[in-house]
Amino acid sequence: SQTIHQWPATLVQPVGSPLSLECTVEGTSNPNLYWYRQAAGRGLQLLFYSVGIGQISSEVPQNLSASRPQDRQFILSSKKLLLSDSGFYLCAWSKSGQRNTEAFFGQGTRLTVV
Amino acid sequence: ILNVEQSPQSLHVQEGDSTNFTCSFPSSNFYALHWYRWETAKSPEALFVMTLNGDEKKKGRISATLNTKEGYSYLYIKGSQPEDSATYLCAFVEYGNKLVFGAGTILRVKS
Numbered sequence: 435s436q437t438i439h440q441w442p443a444t445l446v447q448p449v450g451s452p453l454s455l456e457c458t459v460e461g462t463s464n465p466n467l468y469w470y471r472q473a474a475g476r477g478l479q480l481l482f483y484s485v486g487i488g489q490i491s492s493e494v495p496q497n498l499s500a501s502r503p504q505d506r507q508f509i510l511s512s513k514k515l516l517l518s519d520s521g522f523y524l525c526a527w528s529k530s531g532q533r534n535t536e537a538f539f540g541q542g543t544r545l546t547v548v
Numbered sequence: 549i550l551n552v553e554q555s556p557q558s559l560h561v562q563e564g565d566s567t568n569f570t571c572s573f574p575s576s577n578f579y580a581l582h583w584y585r586w587e588t589a590k591s592p593e594a595l596f597v598m599t600l601n602g603d604e605k606k607k608g609r610i611s612a613t614l615n616t617k618e619g620y621s622y623l624y625i626k627g628s629q630p631e632d633s634a635t636y637l638c639a640f641v642e643y644g645n646k647l648v649f650g651a652g653t654i655l656r657v658k659s
Contacts, residue, residue: 466645466647468647470649477554477637477649477650477651477652478592478637478649478652479649480646480647480648480649483645483646483647485644485645491646493646524591524592526647528645528647530645533579533580533599534580534597534599535597536582536584536594536597537582537584537592537594537639537647538594539591539592539593540591541591542591
């Protein structure tokens, strides 16, 4: 069966520090991968998605970047965090090439920038 | 910018009431429409994946309809129960697998 791991669960970081959130998927190959952020009082905002290794689509200009160094690994990074980067970050995956497929989510990371 | 809108933002109903939510999405580049339930302290879980105009899906007391030509989907809950309290999200899937969510509808069911 397929599983998705996302860590850490919570993170408190000072302004200006770097960030690395990791997401890995097991039990499938060539998944579509997604990073979302839920800012306070808002829905899920799509930050990045990837349909293959090295293929990253960025949805909003921001202080964050994403990389997919391996087929089932998706990393969200920042060189210098801003206060506005605080929020709840969710990684998700779906099966590629299948229309009738849902997305499966990790447990999320609560990031607080202080 | 791809716009997916949900209404209402929040809803408070009594146990036993039936309710419905709306999701509006672009009528071009349609690939699929998803509905998810997101409970506090959990991850979103899929309720329905809909791909064809006119699709109707049902799972217990919850059902959904899809109109791709006019760009909307309805989610219905019959006889709401306190355990139905959650945020209900719809997501529009564009060709190329871009998955964009609406802001969600928060449902609170009072017993």
